[in-house]
Amino acid sequence: MDEYLIDKRMMRRAFSRAAAGYDASAVLQREVCKRMLERLDFIRLKPVRLLDAGSGTGWGGRQLAEKYPDAEVISLDIAIGMLQSARKSAGWWQKLFGGKRQMAVCADVEALPLAPNSVEMVWSNLAMQWCNDLPSTFVELHRVLKPEGLAMFSTLGPDTLKELRHAFRDVDGHNHLNRFADMHDIGDMLVHAGFSEPVMDMEYITLTYDDVKSVLHDLKAIGAHNATKGRGQGLMGKSAFGRLLANYERLRKDGKLPATYEIIYGHAWKPEPRKTSEGADIIRTSFKLK
Numbered sequence: 602m603d604e605y606l607i608d609k610r611m612m613r614r615a616f617s618r619a620a621a622g623y624d625a626s627a628v629l630q631r632e633v634c635k636r637m638l639e640r641l642d643f644i645r646l647k648p649v650r651l652l653d654a655g656s657g658t659g660w661g662g663r664q665l666a667e668k669y670p671d672a673e674v675i676s677l678d679i680a681i682g683m684l685q686s687a688r689k690s691a692g693w694w695q696k697l698f699g700g701k702r703q704m705a706v707c708a709d710v711e712a713l714p715l716a717p718n719s720v721e722m723v724w725s726n727l728a729m730q731w732c733n734d735l736p737s738t739f740v741e742l743h744r745v746l747k748p749e750g751l752a753m754f755s756t757l758g759p760d761t762l763k764e765l766r767h768a769f770r771d772v773d774g775h776n777h778l779n780r781f782a783d784m785h786d787i788g789d790m791l792v793h794a795g796f797s798e799p800v801m802d803m804e805y806i807t808l809t810y811d812d813v814k815s816v817l818h819d820l821k822a823i824g825a826h827n828a829t830k831g832r833g834q835g836l837m838g839k840s841a842f843g844r845l846l847a848n849y850e851r852l853r854k855d856g857k858l859p860a861t862y863e864i865i866y867g868h869a870w871k872p873e874p875r876k877t878s879e880g881a882d883i884i885r886t887s888f889k890l891k
């Protein structure tokens with residue numbers, strides 16, 4: 602058993618339970634979403650249908666609907682509670698901005714219930730880190746995209762919550778945080794999945810807190826529980842929690858405790874096919890008329 606495999610049932614329950622209060626604590630998710638939206642200003646694409654993969658409570662999807670008012674937005678999330686929360690907010694938004702029919706789908710990003718070549722854009726903000734098989738996930742994104750379609754996403758890198766990871770180091774023998782893929786490895790995955798021209802970059806965003814309990818509270822409030830197979834099965838004991846607090850306190854700087862996130866951004870295009878559906882090679886030629 603891979604102790605870092607994510608228990609999808611537990612993850613689904615955690616995010617559904619967190620849905621009602623998610624937006625109040627999702628400061629990082631919203632900030633990263635805004636930065637991704639700014640990148641779209643430099644990309645010439647007018648999607649007819651786009652997929653918001655890991656849509657959460659729908660805040661990002663509503664921004665996309667405003668940016669592309671003629672597009673159909675498919676909001677997909679593994680947690681039904683997130684989609685229900687998004688639906689409550691969607692009514693007034695659609696009255697305000699109009700636009701095409703919006704669709705909600707409860708499904709896993711790793712197994713998309715969409716037809717091949719069915720969307721012009723796949724957008725995913727801070728959801729890919731919850732995938733157990735990231736290379737296969739990119740193959741799925743490639744499958745549902747139309748040729749010349751765009752995949753744009755953000756995810757978390759290995760240095761995410763490095764302070765909390767350090768604080769947990771000698772507390773017990775269990776996993777307490779997910780394992781995150783490296784930016785360069787993700788770029789390779791995109792190429793192997795069939796994408797062209799992948800563009801990758803990263804940045805660090807550090808949130809600060811008054812105490813460790815506030816760090817843990819924010820993670821719980823957005824549903825980011827430890828859902829790995831190697832997690833402890835019971836509550837943390839008083840002694841272990843005391844060691845966690847002491848370890849984290851050593852990292853206090855300027856009166857605050859840091860929580861660092863390594864944010865990885867990526868986008869890539871699905872190229873035109875080089876073969877027909879029957880497997881024949883496509884050779885492009887051009888002629889000039891004199």
